[in-house]
Amino acid sequence: MVRVGILGCGRIGQVHAHSIQRIPEAKLMAVADAYSPAADACGQRFGVEVRDVSGILASTDIDAVVIATSTPTHFDMVHAAAAEGKAIFCEKPIDLSSVRVRACIATIEEAGIPFMTAFNQRFDPHFGALQRRVLAGEVGDVETVSIVSRDPSPPPANYVKGSGGLYRDMMIHDLDMARFVLGEEPIQVFAVGSNLIDPAIKEAGDVDTAAVLLTTASGKICQITNSRRTSYGYDKRLEVHGSKGMLRVANVPDDMVERATGAGFESAVAKAFFLERFDAAYLAEMRHFVEAISSGKKPQPDAQDGLRAQLIADAATQSWQEGRPIAIGN
DSSP states (O other), rough: HHHEEEOOSSHHHHHHHHHHOTTTTTOOOOOOOSSSHHHHHHHHHOOEEEOOOHHHHOOOOOOOEEEOOOOOOOOEEEEEEEETTEEEEESSSOOOOOHHHHHHHHHHHTTTTOEEEEEEGGGGGGHHHHHHHTTTTTTEEEEEEEEEESSSSSSOHHHHHTTTOOOOOOOOOOHHHHHHSSSSSEEEEEEEEEEEEEEHHHHOOOOOOOEEEEEEEEEEEEEEEEEEEOSSSOOOEEEEEEETTTEEEEOOOOOOOOOEETEEEEEEOOOOSSSHHHHHHHHHHHHEEEEEEEOOOOSSHHHHHHHHHHHEEEEEHHHHHHHHHHHHHO
């Protein structure tokens, strides 16, 4: 039995709490949040004890922690959890600074603890099936990858200000997915961005509409487009084209019922947002974390995966700012 404590009781912290309580081999022991009403509400919802952060980290009855707090707090919490020998499941990004991410990696390795970066989309059953079939050679040699991510509506401007920008916040999942299916590391990125949706996002120094081109050393190309607005639900699609054919994952609708009349064909809208679309992925990633701890195996994606995605996001941000292709750092 893996005993887990959650740090951060916001939306994503509650998602992980719900997942933990659906895994027989795990037990949610306690939750904590700097905002006590949030912690109390979360504790009441899931029927667990509320403790402060230091209490969870020092607790001998907790084996692992989920870091679901705001990004600027991750660095200190990773170091504190590592000092206590806790296994760590950390929301992305680990930190907005690649230098600080490297410092976290050094601390994790010195402590010898399991660490997992929360790139949940790798655990989506549809994306996972596509990646396994790509690895099995169904499309032959991969030539191009296309990823589309469009949110139903933009986040609040105050969130944008501390998010690190669209490339580090929203697109980082797609950058990790590009690495997941390309089969080799991107070495260069060219990014463009616009403000077409919310003037407050522009005032915060960010974009709400963006695209990038990633290229690998062998010439494989990945194109990614992001938007902070759709009129038809959460738009999330993936396509891999190769020498033998193509594999793709379309949007997941609310239901699979299709209606046909003289006016044409009609089907349900896409899932409302990422929480609904990736419910199975959130459960699968947490189950993987628990199973890795139980078996003594290294969980994946790890901190190095978090660093690689961060380096690409950093380069994409620089490319957008400078209007030129940028080599991706190591």
